[in-house]
Amino acid sequence: MNLKYKYLAALLIPLLTMVWSCKEEDGLTVVPKNEFQNDCIKRSLGPNVVGLDIEFAYAMAIPKSLGKIVSAEVVASVAGAEATYLENKSYYTNGSGQDIGITIGNKSVNADGKTSVTFTTDTTAATLRYFYRIPASAKGKEISFVFSATASNGTTVSYNMGPYKVATMDMVLDLPVKDSSAAYISIEDMAVYGPAQAATNASKIDLVYLYRSIPNVVFGHGLVAPSSTTYLPNITLPAGVNRSAKVNKVWALRDLHLARLQYGIYIDDLDFQTLDINTAPDYAINLKAESGVWVETADGKYRAYIYINSVNNTGKSATISIKRYTL
Known part of the structure; x- marks a missing residue:
């Protein structure tokens, strides 16, 4: 099954901004990059308290002509609690404002601070949600994350997030x-x-x-x-x-x-x-x-x-x- 997602909005916004900012008299044409790209946002708000989740949305996209996405992972500087996971569903928002999830791979696996998902469908674009359950060992510390994805042509992309301070309360x-x-x-x-x-x-x-x-x-x-x-x-x-x-x-x-x-x-x-x-x-x-x-x-x-x-x-x-x- 080929999930024919177009480039995610999170990835396209900077490109579209570049297009719109070019004046017609400049004679410039900006074409979206023909390469593997990724982006990430932090969704959760407020203090980071032990026992709660820090939530992210990680977007990745590759032109169909270059291959497909085969895996995604997140490495935390402090290993998350057991409930930490990376969604194996890619989400988009339908016309009614509802978030719709489509399964794109196996359930995530945690090992030594790394949480990974192996894709099982032919996918060229996906947005995966990552939930980092804050462990007691992180209290009062700063935590950073490295999000990355790998394509079938061997290329990789990565995105750094943080550091984020964990409250002591x-x-x-x-x-x-x-x-x-x-x-x-x-x-x-x-x-x-x-x-x-x-x-x-x-x-x-x-x-x-x-x-x-x-x-x-x-x-x-x-x-x-x-x-x-x-x-x-x-x-x-x-x-x-x-x-x-x-x-x-x-x-x-x-x-x-x-x-x-x-x-x-x-x-x-x-x-x-x-x-x-x-x-x-x-x-x-x-x-x-x-x-x-x-x-x-x-x-x-x-x-x-x-x-x-x-x-x-x-x-x-x-x-x-x-x-x-x-x-």
Whole structure:
């Protein structure tokens, strides 16, 4: 099967720009290069966080008269996690704006930082998507990539991308919290514990989640440091759970990684580095869905942003997501 793609738009745009920029009186004719070509763009946005993907689109094209594409590969300066892969489908956008994938080769193979696809169809042009799953070993480092393709006539093309800095912050998504049971939050462990577990990890418990409906008092959903007993009504803390924390409530700070909504911003390492909440209290109450709190632990070791994904008044529960930075 010969996939009769024409040169990809990503490859043609520079050539067409050259044609359009030539004045007729110049008498110049610009002809697309009769050679193997490639191009690449980074599709993913925001900070590069361990556990997330850095996504690219790699385009390659060769005139039919010169041969066909037989393989493509990406070499990362730091080997990606196991979930790293190069698509074995070439994508184009149809008239309805939908991305349509056509299989052009075998599934990709990972080996020593290299991810490769062997083509199994007669293909002269393709755009493959590459998903680099950021490993823990890349935290705080810069990563570069070399994309390359080989044609049946023996020629190769390559394209360098990067370097890209990987954030040092950590992230965890969709932790369920519930009044009196899954209520004890550890920033160090980025985990939620019940009373028994909290007692065995007392030195790590920074916040208590609770829900209170009190007549004539605005309370609702709260995240309160164990030291703030005034804001922990009718709660008997597990033995040893007594730490303090600085807690600063904010509205409408929808981090796109944590919230995964259409609109928002990205919280990055720099935001934690420049954060100043020295005068913040040790509690936050009346929390709503899509609100959040900045937190600094009592030992000054961690800063975090806790986003409230959802709340359930009837169930006295909520779902939270956390970004954490180690100072």
